[in-house]
Amino acid sequence: MSHKTEITVARGDGIGPEIMDAALRILAAAGARIEPEFIDIGKKVYLAGNSAGIDGPAWESIRRTRILLKAPITTPQGGGYKSLNVTIRKSLGLFANVRPVQAFNPYVETHYPDMDIVIVRENEEDLYAGIEHRQTRDVTQCLKLITRPGSEKLIRYAFEYARTYGRKKITCMVKDNIMKITDGLFHQVFDEIAVEYPEIEANQQIIDIGTARVATAPERYDVIVTPNLYGDIISDVVAEVSGSVGMAGSANIGTTVSMFEAIHGSAPDIAGKNSANPSGLINASILMLLHIGQPDVAEKVHNAWLRTIEDGLHTADIYRPGHSVHLVGTAEFAEAIVERMGRAPERLRKWNIDPSTDTRIRVPGYTRQPAKKTLVGADLFVDWVGEPMDAGVIGGDLERLTKEAGGELKLKMITNRGVKVYPDGFPETFLTDHWRCRFVHPETVPAGEQTDYRPVVHTDVTHLMNTLTANGYEVIKTENLYLFDGERGFSLGQGE
Ligand code: NAD
Numbered sequence: 001m002s003h004k005t006e007i008t009v010a011r012g013d014g015i016g017p018e019i020m021d022a023a024l025r026i027l028a029a030a031g032a033r034i035e036p037e038f039i040d041i042g043k044k045v046y047l048a049g050n051s052a053g054i055d056g057p058a059w060e061s062i063r064r065t066r067i068l069l070k071a072p073i074t075t076p077q078g079g080g081y082k083s084l085n086v087t088i089r090k091s092l093g094l095f096a097n098v099r100p101v102q103a104f105n106p107y108v109e110t111h112y113p114d115m116d117i118v119i120v121r122e123n124e125e126d127l128y129a130g131i132e133h134r135q136t137r138d139v140t141q142c143l144k145l146i147t148r149p150g151s152e153k154l155i156r157y158a159f160e161y162a163r164t165y166g167r168k169k170i171t172c173m174v175k176d177n178i179m180k181i182t183d184g185l186f187h188q189v190f191d192e193i194a195v196e197y198p199e200i201e202a203n204q205q206i207i208d209i210g211t212a213r214v215a216t217a218p219e220r221y222d223v224i225v226t227p228n229l230y231g232d233i234i235s236d237v238v239a240e241v242s243g244s245v246g247m248a249g250s251a252n253i254g255t256t257v258s259m260f261e262a263i264h265g266s267a268p269d270i271a272g273k274n275s276a277n278p279s280g281l282i283n284a285s286i287l288m289l290l291h292i293g294q295p296d297v298a299e300k301v302h303n304a305w306l307r308t309i310e311d312g313l314h315t316a317d318i319y320r321p322g323h324s325v326h327l328v329g330t331a332e333f334a335e336a337i338v339e340r341m342g343r344a345p346e347r348l349r350k351w352n353i354d355p356s357t358d359t360r361i362r363v364p365g366y367t368r369q370p371a372k373k374t375l376v377g378a379d380l381f382v383d384w385v386g387e388p389m390d391a392g393v394i395g396g397d398l399e400r401l402t403k404e405a406g407g408e409l410k411l412k413m414i415t416n417r418g419v420k421v422y423p424d425g426f427p428e429t430f431l432t433d434h435w436r437c438r439f440v441h442p443e444t445v446p447a448g449e450q451t452d453y454r455p456v457v458h459t460d461v462t463h464l465m466n467t468l469t470a471n472g473y474e475v476i477k478t479e480n481l482y483l484f485d486g487e488r489g490f491s492l493g494q495g496e
Helices: 016-029 043-047 055-067 083-090 149-165 182-194 208-218 228-240 278-291 295-310 330-341 391-405 456-471
Strands: 007-012 032-040 067-070 095-101 116-122 132-135 141-144 169-174 202-204 223-226 248-256 258-262 374-381 410-416 419-422 434-442 476-485
Touching: 007 016, 007 055, 016 278, 016 295, 016 330, 032 055, 055 067, 067 278, 095 149, 095 228, 095 278, 116 149, 116 228, 132 434, 149 169, 149 182, 149 223, 169 182, 169 208, 169 278, 182 202, 208 223, 208 410, 223 228, 248 278, 258 278, 278 295, 295 330, 374 456, 391 410, 391 419, 391 434, 391 456, 434 476, 456 476
Parallel strands: 007 032, 007 067, 067 258, 116 223, 169 202, 169 223
Antiparallel strands: 095 116, 095 248, 132 141, 248 258, 374 434, 374 476, 410 419, 410 434
16 A cells, blocks of 8 residues: 555646645645656747657656646647647547536536536547548548547446446437448447446437537436547536536546646636636546545545535635635645545535545457458549539549440449439539549449449459549549448448
């Protein structure tokens, strides 16, 4: 029990140093078995000419201790500075962002006194992979990547989290009624993993209605697991409706390294005034203590902190006449918590994690399952502006060209922004200069869900591309069409 865990600590910018000093003071008083090692990241490092805001020795420390307790940093104004959080998250594979948010009624004003939600958000994939292209004069695209290993790791973490911390229910939020393949995979993985945790109620909700319900009835939710973009939005909705944006901490969990921080920024407007609320960083520290297996210390900090809030010692951001007793500064708030170490709250919800629980959550490795992959065609995306813009013209021409050139692929349909415009399109459909032309084997029958696809080979696709290019068409992108164990690995066009 006396073994100390080395942790890397970044005191940050703005209010960072003040709230970090407060948090460390409290951790020391609670008997946290930690050995902090300090690094410089953020503004100073950016301004020294490092566009990432983090240098070699800092990376070395984080990768060695595997734990980063981080105060907020300031990204200097002006171009060229990369987001430090994104750099750390991506470089170290921090796949899960965990944000517990609860109400502290009546001490912090909220319409939802019973809310107590944990958002587990995927952190590396989805539209945030940052793969964007402008393909034509009219059209840009961003690639949405949802992977099986990424989804498995995250969703398993969410279930392990629920099991470890006695949470009863997990809601998976996606939009797989529209994105059947990407969000569909996330949902499918959720269903597969849920079976292994029968004691946890698992359900699913479409993200749009889910977000609306979270905003109006947050007390109905427990743990929410969701891909990156939805998670980004819903985490902020949850923090906002709790009324306690300044109180929440978050964990960014990786398979080796993890990072813990408050959800707010460096608040330069109040920096150096000893008035910032250190609660967000205190809560981040509690998440860190649980992660490194010190639930006994986490409990002490949590209860003493709640007791302080209950006793009405409040920093300016949450001070409300009638509910607050003393307006305190950052350092005084920390001292008040230290004085209450060993005491528990009377009104606010007490800690309910057994101190003997092993709170170190481990996520098992990924085993790739084999699947037979069969090439059955290709989507060629073509930049074309016709006079007039008529799908019949490009469709008829591509059919004629490919017939003349021979080969194993024929035009099945053309879509424009996903809507089928050839054959049998509507003249009302708006047309851009971006045409997705689907080619399959001529004997592929019939259209629709029950299609019997025939295999083709890669040289059929290159032959087709050469034919189009030689006839003046600009192919801006191709996507091969595959079956996986006989199942279609591509969506149908709207109206296909
Ligand atoms: P902010 O969260 O720093 O501040 C928003 C408002 O909330 C301000 O009025 C501020 O005074 C107040 N506030 C924030 N934390 C508080 C606390 N603990 N106690 C009392 N009041 C608090 O957001 P911002 O102003 O948009 O950003 C300021 C800087 O922080 C920017 O440089 C931004 O890039 C950076 N930032 C860093 C992180 C991070 O390091 N994780 C996150 C968000 C923003």
